[in-house]
Amino acid sequence: MRKRSFQGMAKQVLRTEARAILDLLPRLNRDFDRAVELIAACSGRIVVTGMGKPGIIGMKISATLASLGVPSLFLHPAEAVHGDLGRVTRDDIVIAISNSGQTEEITRLVPLIKKIGAVLIGFTGNLDSVLARHSDIVVNVGVNKEACPFNLAPTASTTVTLAMGDALALAVVDRRGFKIEEYAFYHPGGSLGKRLLQVKDLMRTGKANPVVAETAKVRDVLFRITESRAGSASVVDGQRRLVGIFTDGDLRRHLEDDPNILAREVGQIMTKNPASIHKHHLAAEAVKILKDKRIDELPVIDDLGRPVGLLDIQDLLKAGL
DSSP: OOOOOOHHHHHHHHHHHHHHHHTTGGGOOHHHHHHHHHHHHOSSOEEEEESSHHHHHHHHHHHHHHHTTOOEEEEOHHHHTTTGGGGOOTTOEEEEEOSSSOOHHHHHHHHHHHHHTOEEEEEESOTTSHHHHHOSEEEEOOOSSOSSTTSOSSSHHHHHHHHHHHHHHHHHHHHHTOOHHHHHHTOOSHHHHHHTOBGGGTOBOGGGSOEEETTSBHHHHHHHHHHHTOSEEEEEOTTOOEEEEEEHHHHHHHHTTOTTGGGSBHHHHSEESOOOEETTSBHHHHHHHHHHHTOSEEEEEOTTSOEEEEEEHHHHHHTTO
16 A cells, blocks of 8 residues: 655645745834834843743743843743733833734733733734734734644744744844854853853963963973963063963973073073964864864963963863864
8 A cells, every 4th residue: 555645735834834924024014123122122021921822932932032132031821810910010021922812811911011011012913903902013923824724723823923033033133233252141051052152261261371471481481380280381571462382392392402491481492473362252263273283272362462361172172162
């Protein structure tokens, strides 16, 4: 018996949902811009609420906002009328999601949100609904039909709501000038966080970062390196700018030819103009430099070229990089 293929049904669903998303484009108007400006300037939190599957979409929208540095929480509409409404303040913005705009749990919240004084943004597909009429801003997420063959199960409607939520969140990020460094701060865990770690988050500082003058004796520099449990020392000029690095490799290269090497000034045998990295660069960039240069340690400098830290390949390995 020949196995049945369901690819045709799958393609139909995908086409329906793709068309529904594209239908959102002409609906982007000044109300959308107002929503972006209000959220970007919000001094409170973005409270997202929705019942059932729209609520699940709301949780994702709230999580996306939070991950981008916009304080947000999800409020279950049924729990809200049993005490959780205390989570909402007049400084907040509430995004209420209801395709029909008539969901009982949502419509019960509308006058309460108004009484609190929070801004209400309605995500709905019914512009003549209770939610639409009483929202300060209405975002039209209506669809011509669901991807469900019975036009019943929320499918296309939830997909477009999620897509519009992403569009809103990322527009807010653009408005606020959100930087990759901030993104890294909100994603410290997992592979994503590791890729976005900055050098300053991993570098060795203080006693663990030996910095010596050009005139320091090699003997003293070796003591400093040993005391710091490092593999090198950064060498600086009179303005404390990085001019060289001294490693055990430099010592070995000169030891056989110069029996008095320990009494030499380190500036005479150091590696001049060493590779370095700024403290605000990504740790991933440091990995590339260490690999390309085939070195184990990298001085970390500030805007003035002064060594403020030391990055060892072992530090990067421990961080999973």
